[in-house]
Amino acid sequence: MKTIQSITALFCIALVLLLAACSSTPPAAAPQQALAEQSNPSAATPAPTPTPPTGEKKEIILATTTSTQDSGLLDALLPEFEQQSGITVKVIAVGTGQAIKLGEEGNADVLLVHSRKAEDEFVSKGFGINAYDVMYNQFYIVGPAEDPAGIKGVQSAKEAMVKIAEKQSPFVSRGDDSGTDKKEKSIWAEADITPSGNWYISSGQGMGETLQMADEKRAYTLTDEATFLSRKLNLEVLVQGDKSLLNPYGIIQVKSSAKPEEGMQLIRFFTEEQGQKLIGEFGKETYGKGLFVPDAKQR
């Protein structure tokens, strides 16, 4: 009996709270909304903005690498584009390998990726058109401050990797066929080393997870600058500035896309003045330096 009473009481209280919430919110919220619309018609409300030329909602799919998403770059650029064009961009953030596969199978409209060799192949096989350079950033070799392999200050990435392999210091590899993974493999190849053994840890995951694993295991890893700076980890940049550590991004239209016009609009946004400016500025506030260097040009 007692329990029934207390349950009923609880129920009543919940009901009263709910009613109170319902009756008080609308009047408070409505004027705010109206005000916002009046004072700031161009604000970043994705709501049905004045004039998207055709009535229906337009969408395109952008297949991209985890680094552009994880670093927050897309969050800085896409709302601006969506508002100007009325086109909704659906982002699929995966490794470069899968992004290119998505393009080949016609499951994406535009690719924003970073593996020049795979990109050129994609275009030369006839899957892609209108390929542009967009921007670049750097790769770093990062690791624990103790630096067991003593690679700090080494001039070339190749030399650093040789030292890591000699010492058999733990090294976490993406191992997911992504642009970063391909870059890492190319450096190993350059150094004529086939990394294997317990010290070489292949995570098969994204950059963020791989960095976290390196942090946990006090291991080295190769990372793109953007993802590294956007994470707060106890890892230090040990090698940077080598030419082989540059990381250029390209944007390519998928030839079989059913929405070539919209796709091209997105490509133009990324490669023309406004997008390039946004790219250059991205991250300055938070990290004191831009994460990406804009350098758009048609290939």
Add this chain to the structure above:
Amino acid sequence: MMTQDVWEVIWLSLQVTTVSVAIGMLVGIPTGTLLGLYSFRGKRLIVALIYTCMGLPPVLVGVVVYLLLSRYGPLGALGLLFTPEAMIIAQVILVTPILAGLTMSAVQAKERTYWETAKSLGASPMQMMITIVREARGGIWSGVAAAYGRAISEVGAVMLVGGNIEHHTRVMTTAIILETRTGNFTAGLQLGLVLLAISFLFNSFLMAGVLNQMRSRRR
């Protein structure tokens, strides 16, 4: 397709799952039996908690175990993160409530028929429990099957705490994710089929066992 790497991945999946379910059984079946047989203050709350935990989101379990085992977490000194042991810990948390909950239902269904009889025959509490568990084994086995299915097909938690490290913590589900991510949809699909086949085999054995028991009881 059936290279050594693939066998390694399948073998680890089976090991992790089997150990997890075995530990889960050791904890879950006695707990479920006790809950099914006795009533006490606060039992309803415990039962509600167990039912809630039967549907625990694996990713949530993964995050919690990750934070516990992280180098910067309370159990960091054990160095268990990104090991098969960490995966087993997460799996045990996921399967134990299922085993406890389904054992409880199975025991409750049998309780009335056998409890009085066993008692009147002068059985000790321990003997009574063993009798009831034996009588309720059909339901308990289906709990084991459910737990096994959940553990072997689980991906969110093992990805987080295992890390999908090649030759070390890569299991079937995380391998499927990796293959898909790298664009090898075919390989992902093949592994998925192997996973299904294993589940089917396991459940067939279980069902065969359960059916046999039912038949023998009818006789």
